[in-house]
Amino acid sequence: MRDNPAYLDALRLLARRELSEAQIRRRLARKEHTPEHIDAAVDALRADRSLDDERVAGVIARTEAGVRKRGRLRVKRRIEAAGIASGIAERVVDDVFRDLDGEALIEAALQKRLRGADRIADERQSARLWRYLVGQGFEADRVAALLRKYR
Numbered sequence: 001m002r003d004n005p006a007y008l009d010a011l012r013l014l015a016r017r018e019l020s021e022a023q024i025r026r027r028l029a030r031k032e033h034t035p036e037h038i039d040a041a042v043d044a045l046r047a048d049r050s051l052d053d054e055r056v057a058g059v060i061a062r063t064e065a066g067v068r069k070r071g072r073l074r075v076k077r078r079i080e081a082a083g084i085a086s087g088i089a090e091r092v093v094d095d096v097f098r099d100l101d102g103e104a105l106i107e108a109a110l111q112k113r114l115r116g117a118d119r120i121a122d123e124r125q126s127a128r129l130w131r132y133l134v135g136q137g138f139e140a141d142r143v144a145a146l147l148r149k150y151r
Contacts, residue, residue, distance in 0.1 A: 130144065
């Protein structure tokens, strides 16, 4: 494998951060490696578990939910955008959100936007907050219920 330039480039890419198989394939293709070299590199990386889409999905999910305070839907979309299968994304999101308090997460996202205020000023602000929270991946009905508490 050491004589495969795609494998060496893939290792360099993975040394910086976790990447999905689809991301590795795209980046190696941009570097103009042959499809045969890319396939061989990906097979070798999968065999030694340097490349694992489930692990990458977990990293993305924990970062998006825990650090960025995003909701389930946005986390799942972000994982799928990395080229990871929908089934893996769903399973990982379920695992990550099983350990998180969804209500506390949406509450924290709202508090960040309210910047210390304890009430929503008017319908315009409420609509803006609703769009923001739904855009962050929280379910619309849960957002509406939370916003009613702050009016």
